[in-house]
Amino acid sequence: MQIHVQVGDVLAAAADALISTANPWLNLSGGVNGATLAATGPATQEELHGYLRSQGISAVPAGTVVQSSSGNLPFDCMRLRSTLSTIRPLKRTFLPSQQQLRWTFTTHGDCRFEVPLPQFEP
Structure with a gap:
């Protein structure tokens, strides 16, 4: 396998597909998706909402991949994967000895992982 790392605007790099995360409502509202909306105008957003209407749903289940122009x-196409609800907070723990706050998350299959947050400054 060969991996190529490139720094720059992901929307300007020619590729077969742009693969991005999405919310269940397929709203191009922030991050790469927000930049996509700004670059393409409303047509791509309308296509994604049209997909939801054609399926008779208001949102796609977590893990669903939707392809659009x-x-x-x-790019030849865009593929958006719904990720909301696949990871949910389980508990928050403050570690006084380390002055650090940690979130514990759970995913599908109850796989758990912890994310330390930046140093706490009282």
């Missing part, structure tokens, strides 16, 4: 971007 890429508007004027240099």
Whole structure:
């Protein structure tokens, strides 16, 4: 396997597909998706909402992959994977000895992991 790392605007790099996470309502509202909306205008957003209407649903289940056109971007298509609800907070723990706050999360299959937050400054 060969891996190529490139720094730059992901929306300007020609590729077969842009793969991005999405919310269940397929709203292009922030991050890469927000930049996609700004670059392509409303057509891609309308296509995604049209998919929801055609399926008779208001949101897709977590883990669903939806393909759309890429508007004027240099990709053959875009693939958005719904991720909301696949990871949920389980508990928050403050570790006084380390002055650190940790979140414990659980995913599908009850796989747990911890995320330390930046140093706590009282």
